[in-house]
Amino acid sequence: MRALLQRATEASVTVEGEVIGEIGAGLLIFVCAMPDDTYDTAKALALKISKLRLFKDDAGKMNLSLSQTGGAALVVSQFTLAADTSRGTRPGFSYAAKPDVAETLYLQFAACLRDLNIPVQTGRFGADMSVALTNDGPVTIWLDTNA
Template structure:
């Protein structure tokens, strides 16, 4: 799985002008399932994210995890993270998991975060979404389970 994490003070996602998910201080997580991913891959990614020390402690150092701060997460499916730009200027997305598999893994990933004690809201899989955020820091990280 691929994930783009942004530490945020707030984030929201809207479909047809209606906010369907939001979070306060925490993480906006854009996530993409790949064809070889499994529920175990999603669980491992969720565990990794839950332990990443991305939040400031009392001394201003990034020493605390989202769990330690009581932060929340907004998880949005983003198949474009699988973009292949090696053959010209139009990205290809055939490397992403097929929709049925991707949706199941996306939902499983969100549930795995919840099981780790993180309050999670989500976007709507496959919808045309408008995502708003206030990046805190800015702090943005790219994770790929192939490399972690």
């Protein structure tokens, strides 16, 4: 799985003019399932993200995790993280998992974060979404379970 994390002071996702998910302080997590991913991949990624020390402690150092701060996660599916730009000028997306598998893994990933006691809001799989973010820092981290 691939994930792009953005530390946020606030984030939201809107579909057809309706806000369907929003958080205060925490992480906006764009996630993409790849063809070989499984439930175990989603679970391992959720655990890693919950423990990443991306939040400031009292000394201003990035020493606290999402779990430690009580922050929330806004999880948004984004198949474009699997873009292949090696040829030409139009990205290809054949490296992304098929939609039915990707949706299942996306939902499992969000559930795994909830199982770790992280408040989770989500986007809507396959929808045309508008995502708003106030990036804190800015802090943006790229994760790939196959790297």
